[in-house]
Amino acid sequence: MDTTQLESGQDFKNLNSSYVIFICIPDIFKKGLGKYTFENLCLENPEIKLNNRAYKYFFIARNYDKLLNEQQKAFMKCMLSNESSSTFTEKIIRMVKNAKHNTQWRNSFMEFERQLAYSFREGKAEGRDEKAVEASVELLKKGVAPEIIAECVKLPLETVLELEKGINDFEKN
Numbered sequence: 001m002d003t004t005q006l007e008s009g010q011d012f013k014n015l016n017s018s019y020v021i022f023i024c025i026p027d028i029f030k031k032g033l034g035k036y037t038f039e040n041l042c043l044e045n046p047e048i049k050l051n052n053r054a055y056k057y058f059f060i061a062r063n064y065d066k067l068l069n070e071q072q073k074a075f076m077k078c079m080l081s082n083e084s085s086s087t088f089t090e091k092i093i094r095m096v097k098n099a100k101h102n103t104q105w106r107n108s109f110m111e112f113e114r115q116l117a118y119s120f121r122e123g124k125a126e127g128r129d130e131k132a133v134e135a136s137v138e139l140l141k142k143g144v145a146p147e148i149i150a151e152c153v154k155l156p157l158e159t160v161l162e163l164e165k166g167i168n169d170f171e172k173n
Helices: 061-066 070-081 087-101 103-141 146-153 157-172
Strands: 018-024 035-039 054-060
Touching: 054 061, 054 070, 061 070, 070 087, 087 103, 103 146, 103 157, 146 157
Parallel strands: 018 054
Antiparallel strands: 035 054
């Protein structure tokens, strides 16, 4: 998030504060707190803070009773039960209901979800292809025939032959 806040050559002190909030139902840290707050610290000496004003908050819904702020407690209770216990949570529930009935918003959200799923699948496919290429290179170095490699790693024969040519050219130089 910080990389988009500063232009090249700008001073570090010009960074804006950033807050990332995670709302978790279970206590993922298993220490019984209602809220865990993180900021960047030196691992060798945790008393030294980076002071980049980047904060991460993990709110644990199941531990809402341990929160000090009444609005936070009401919100976490609402997350667990979908029932309001304050004017704040009543407003949230009303906004969620309105969003559910807003077809333009729903369509935009569904398009976003579709794009996210597509990007995830593409990333998975790219990851598989990278592993197949790595395996092919190793097998080519061991003298396995390109036709066998292509069949086993599910890459086109042309791709394996190009890899073989690249290895041969590299070894010549």
